[in-house]
Amino acid sequence: MKLQEKYQELRKKHAALLATNFYNFETLRGILQSASLNKNPVILQLTESSIDYMGLPVAVNMAKSAIQHYGVEAWLHLDHAGSYELVEKCLDAGFDSVMIDASERPLKDNIALTKKVVKLAGRYGVCVEAELGYIAKLDQSTDYTGFTEPEDAKSFVEETGVDALAIAIGTAHGFYKKKPELDIERLSRIHAVTNAALVLHGGSGVPHSTLTEAIRRGICKINIATEIKNIFMQTLRNRLMHESEIDLRKLFPFAIQAVTNLVSEKLKIINS
Numbered sequence: 001m002k003l004q005e006k007y008q009e010l011r012k013k014h015a016a017l018l019a020t021n022f023y024n025f026e027t028l029r030g031i032l033q034s035a036s037l038n039k040n041p042v043i044l045q046l047t048e049s050s051i052d053y054m055g056l057p058v059a060v061n062m063a064k065s066a067i068q069h070y071g072v073e074a075w076l077h078l079d080h081a082g083s084y085e086l087v088e089k090c091l092d093a094g095f096d097s098v099m100i101d102a103s104e105r106p107l108k109d110n111i112a113l114t115k116k117v118v119k120l121a122g123r124y125g126v127c128v129e130a131e132l133g134y135i136a137k138l139d140q141s142t143d144y145t146g147f148t149e150p151e152d153a154k155s156f157v158e159e160t161g162v163d164a165l166a167i168a169i170g171t172a173h174g175f176y177k178k179k180p181e182l183d184i185e186r187l188s189r190i191h192a193v194t195n196a197a198l199v200l201h202g203g204s205g206v207p208h209s210t211l212t213e214a215i216r217r218g219i220c221k222i223n224i225a226t227e228i229k230n231i232f233m234q235t236l237r238n239r240l241m242h243e244s245e246i247d248l249r250k251l252f253p254f255a256i257q258a259v260t261n262l263v264s265e266k267l268k269i270i271n272s
């Protein structure tokens with residue numbers, strides 16, 4: 001099933017998909033093991049830096065053959081593309097879904113670029129996500145808030161024709177210094193006036209009850225990245241402190257298992 005069709009199904013059911021970033025073979029395996037174990041579909045995400053790290057064809061082929069190997073329903077998604085050129089390369093490489101993030105540009109530029117990407121992706125039959133509002137990136141301040149206005153979301157979706165929209169309702173990328181307070185009423189208002197699948201970025205560290213409530217009110221995709229990186233590296237660091245083993249095939253499985261456990265926990269919340 002195409003992701004855009006899946007989103008429409010999720011919208012009707014008030015359900016959501018987990019979208020997790022992967023960074024190498026080990027994190028990819030950890031995620032897919034969990035999806036397979038729980039029999040849940042999942043979105044696999046790559047950012048530009050992960051693509052640069054692995055190489056585009058390597059990352060895509062590895063993801064696609066791993067999806068097949070684990071027998072999981074999964075889609076490959078480009079996370080936070082900053083340019084039309086990167087989107088085009090990823091479409092040619094076989095992505096199922098792309099995100100164009102022009103949220104930091106003036107609204108009319110965001111609309112224009114998103115529209116252009118929707119037109120291009122349409123030729124590939126690929127799903128498009130865009131972002132509206134300010135969701136702090138890893139290096140950005142969380143003091144400033146620029147929540148998505150429902151009226152802006154309505155016209156943005158209508159003008160661009162995006163399938164999915166990342167909205168700013170109080171989340172931020174990375175770990176939270178204090179418990180995030182989500183503007184859940186705003187989410188309901190956005191949901192009421194748009195027909196796009198609404199996306200929650202910065203899902204790492206959002207309390208489980210808040211995630212459930214967000215899904216109930218119309219979030220169809222929840223992004224988790226920071227927690228994956230964190231659990232993988234923390235697990236590895238702990239093992240390395242106490243062991244002199246140099247066979248990476250004996251140590252990595254502990255970190256892979258930790259990713260599997262984390263993803264299983266998230267899948268259980270999201271699919272409950």
Ligand SMILES: [Zn+2]
Pocket residue numbers: 080173201202223
């Ligand atoms: Zn994000």
